[in-house]
Amino acid sequence: MHNTRYVVIFVTVLTVVVALLLSLLATGLQPIHQRNEAIYNKKAVLAAIESSLNQEAANMSEDQVQSIFDEDIQQVVVDYRGNIIEGVRSEDVDMAKERKKPVEQRQFPVYIYEGESGDKIYIVSVRGSGLWDEIWGNIALQSDFNTIAGASFDHKGETPGLGAEIKDNPKFSEQFEGKELYDGDTYTSVDVVKNGARGPHEVDGISGATITGNGVADMLEQGIQYYEPYFETIKKSN
Amino acid sequence: MAETTVKKPEVKEREPLFGPKEKRLITDPLNDNNPITVQVLGICSALAVTTLVYPSVVMSIAVVFVIAFSSLFTSLLRKSIPKQVRMIVQLVIIATLVTVVELVLKALNYEVYKQLSVFIGLIITNCIVMGRLEAFSMANKPWRSFLDGIGNGLGYGAILIIVAVFRELFGKGTLFAGSPLAWQIIGPSSEYMLDTTSISWLGWYQNNNLMVLSAAAMFVIGLLIWAHRSWNPKLVDVS
Numbered sequence: 001m002h003n004t005r006y007v008v009i010f011v012t013v014l015t016v017v018v019a020l021l022l023s024l025l026a027t028g029l030q031p032i033h034q035r036n037e038a039i040y041n042k043k044a045v046l047a048a049i050e051s052s053l054n055q056e057a058a059n060m061s062e063d064q065v066q067s068i069f070d071e072d073i074q075q076v077v078v079d080y081r082g083n084i085i086e087g088v089r090s091e092d093v094d095m096a097k098e099r100k101k102p103v104e105q106r107q108f109p110v111y112i113y114e115g116e117s118g119d120k121i122y123i124v125s126v127r128g129s130g131l132w133d134e135i136w137g138n139i140a141l142q143s144d145f146n147t148i149a150g151a152s153f154d155h156k157g158e159t160p161g162l163g164a165e166i167k168d169n170p171k172f173s174e175q176f177e178g179k180e181l182y183d184g185d186t187y188t189s190v191d192v193v194k195n196g197a198r199g200p201h202e203v204d205g206i207s208g209a210t211i212t213g214n215g216v217a218d219m220l221e222q223g224i225q226y227y228e229p230y231f232e233t234i235k236k237s238n
Numbered sequence: 239m240a241e242t243t244v245k246k247p248e249v250k251e252r253e254p255l256f257g258p259k260e261k262r263l264i265t266d267p268l269n270d271n272n273p274i275t276v277q278v279l280g281i282c283s284a285l286a287v288t289t290l291v292y293p294s295v296v297m298s299i300a301v302v303f304v305i306a307f308s309s310l311f312t313s314l315l316r317k318s319i320p321k322q323v324r325m326i327v328q329l330v331i332i333a334t335l336v337t338v339v340e341l342v343l344k345a346l347n348y349e350v351y352k353q354l355s356v357f358i359g360l361i362i363t364n365c366i367v368m369g370r371l372e373a374f375s376m377a378n379k380p381w382r383s384f385l386d387g388i389g390n391g392l393g394y395g396a397i398l399i400i401v402a403v404f405r406e407l408f409g410k411g412t413l414f415a416g417s418p419l420a421w422q423i424i425g426p427s428s429e430y431m432l433d434t435t436s437i438s439w440l441g442w443y444q445n446n447n448l449m450v451l452s453a454a455a456m457f458v459i460g461l462l463i464w465a466h467r468s469w470n471p472k473l474v475d476v477s
């Protein structure tokens with residue numbers, strides 16, 4: 001048996017050594033982590049407009065992603081009234097933090113993609129709750145602000161093979177292409193349903209992932225609505 | 239003249255670096271003393287990560303790394319670790335290595351990191367790691383402990399991958415989904431190698447959603463234990 005003094009010294013030294021080692025590693029790798037994260041988030045935005053880019057976002061190189069962002073994408077941040085907030089880039093908005101603020105103080109990022117055809121596509125970010133943790137997505141809208149041009153989803157901790165399919169299975173997000181947000185003049189959003197989707201306001205859910213599916217539907221219904229005032233101002237200015 | 243027997247200086251035979259004993263350290267956990275099917279340890283993560291093969295492979299590599307190096311470090315420190323706090327010290331070593339794995343994976347492959355992050359953190363709670371530290375590294379030399387760690391990590395990983403192959407193939411009809419190697423084996427569209435809509439005698443086949451749930455992992459592991467025991471006579475209880 002070692003005496004208490006030895007135990008205390010041993011544990012203290014061990015803790016200090018380990019803490020030093022880990023913090024060195026963490027700070028050393030931080031620039032790489034941040035760059036990886038930024039590219040990952042940008043790829044998620046591009047994944048929503050894959051059909052317009054004619055290329056899978058997942059297979060793009062870092063440079064490709066960056067060049068699309070530099071050349072074809074305009075970043076606009078708006079508030080809940082639809083006014084543009086100056087001096088902020090969409091890619092710097094942390095949706096997880098925004099979600100915790102009251103709506104009046106939130107910043108809503110918009111990415112405006114203008115391809116070779118000249119048609120603008122508006123990509124908005126939404127965030128909600130899945131079964132275990134947060135889920136989020138980027139929804140691309142045609143310039144009529146009604147037709148969905150594409151969508152991409154991600155999640156923090158949904159079950160692999162079930163809820164995680166919203167991200168892993170491209171067939172789920174592909175369904176959103178061409179769906180419509182408005183039924184006439186009323187905002188209906190797009191619902192995730194069981195037993196076969198019909199019409200322009202429904203997509204098929206994933207079997208075994210009902211709660212994640214409901215989470216996606218709620219997230220879309222609430223999340224896109226925050227952007228309505230902004231869309232109205234653009235419609236008026238046209 | 240009295241013959242004096244000159245005592246030969248005792249040449250201590252050097253133990254080979256990788257002799258039969260060392261080999262057993264690696265092969266034993268793969269078969270006769272498998273951590274999952276024989277010792278029934280590490281079941282929780284085996285149930286959780288095995289829905290897909292690719293994450294299971296990454297998970298196995300991470301676990302091999304963590305067990306091997308935590309065994310090595312524990313063994314190096316084994317004489318100076320105070321007995322009263324040995325478990326806490328072992329946990330600190332394991333947790334440090336797991337954090338290292340997490341940070342490095344985050345820098346090397348962010349997408350896999352995203353896919354696995356929760357499970358990587360949970361290696362800390364994997365009973366196999368601590369079991370080996372307590373049972374082996376605290377009483378053995380560093381090199382052997384290191385090999386024992388690798389062996390047990392591989393034994394765990396092998397079962398993980400076998401279970402994941404079953405679950406992914408019968409649950410989703412794919413293999414290695416999510417990786418660049420993705421194969422689509424069987425399913426109801428022309429993208430799959432075996433298209434159940436065009437091969438008439440396969441029309442009845444549907445991917446079994448139960449296989450995606452953790453309950454299926456329990457069945458598969460149960461069947462594996464059964465198969466393993468009937469195949470390996472050493473494992474049959476004589477009592």
